[in-house]
Amino acid sequence: MALTDPEGEYLFDELVRSVHDRGPLEVLEAVESYAAAIGLGRIIVYVVDIQQRLLVPLTEGEPLPVDGTTAGSAYRSETLRLVEAEGWLELWLPLRDGVDRMGVLCVCAPFLDEPTLRRCQTLASLLGLVITSKRAYSDTYARHTRTRPVHLRTEMLRAFLPPRTLGTARGISTAVLEPAYELGGDAFDHSLTKDVLHVAILDAMGHDLASGLTASVAMAGARSARRNGAGLRELTAEVEEALTAWLPERFCTGVFATLNLGNGLFSWVNCAHPAPLLIRKGRLAPGALERDSELPLGLAEIGAGTARTVHELRLEPGDQVLLYTDGVTEAHDGQGRMFGLERFADFIIRATSAEEPAPETLRRLIHAIHDHQRGSFTDDATIVLLEWTPDGPGADRTPQA
DSSP states (O other): OOOOHHHHHHHHHHHHHHGGGSOTTHHHHHHHHHHHHTTOOOEEEEEEOTTSSEEEESSSSOOEESSSSHHHHHHHHTSOEEEEETTEEEEEEEEEETTEEEEEEEEEESOOOHHHHHHHHHHHHHHHHHHHHHTTSOSHHHHHTOSSOOOHHHHHHHHHOOOSEEEETTEEEEEEEEOTTSOOSEEEEEEEETTEEEEEEEEESSSSHHHHHHHHHHHHHHHHHHHTTOOHHHHHHHHHHHHHHHOTTOOEEEEEEEEETTTOEEEEEEESOOOOEEEETTEEOTTTTOOOOOOOBTOTTTTTTOOOOOEEEEOOTTOEEEEEOHHHHTOBOTTOOBOOHHHHHHHHHHHHHTTOOHHHHHHHHHHHHHHHTTTOOSSOEEEEEEEEOTTOTTOOOOOOO
């Protein structure tokens, strides 16, 4: 007998109430009970590993590749997938925290009507929120997303990193970084406050524990300043002060930027870092964001009394801004051939033309860089991609003649 809407709402209400006092995996027991009550079969939650190559089940089962599987297709496209298997329907739904991809949910059902589909989608939304809240104080999910131990300096940096992707329908910031288990001194940060995306990318000197500490202090300084309402010039000065006070022998390069999602104003400070790239209407705009070079962070004594310059550029709808570290373009293969700026930009342009989600573009791009140098990173490679879509996703980006 089909479940009525009031009955379904009551059962879902009971599920929501029950998850608060349950552990990370005990939540899945409550979800399975709910699924059985509304006529569903097996429920499996998969979380993506930190390199976004595998979808790992939180309970029984084997990991599934992100590439070449139905589960992976749901993750890559951020849309549901439905297949028939052994007399059951298998529904694969993306698990997300806002716009950040976390994994997929597999739901087996004997049939699938509109109310059941709606309940499955609501369940996926709830699980995304529950996993996000519980992973803040549990190692359970972290263990499932790692295929091998991470270095100490990497553990320290990852403790500071935000989710890979955040934003709204009007604009997003998404990032990737490698080597995932042996990070040196690269880091990224982003945050959303009302109508403004705040973004930072950092590349600390060296590849040791002190490099990770340098990037961590710089991020902490930037966050402290940002949360106290500082503008970019003041924020950069506070990062400089923190590094000079606590790590006087270390320095790092970086870009600190903001994107106003209301009017498209992109503002940035560049501290001896590779210039951001602007992609507009399917083409790279050469030199659009290049400005005079400034000193790295942490060399305040050399540049004492010199305020950082805040640059501004008004973006157009559909514009993309790429921030990156030199480990991206300087990645080289066995013959010494670098990945290069042209290949880097062309990869983004082609993916955008195919209307691929930005997080998926960066996932494939960092894997391409990984494969280019056969997985042997001699330098960290970090990429942050900003998109401004004031009219929502899918805004016209057709190249103009």
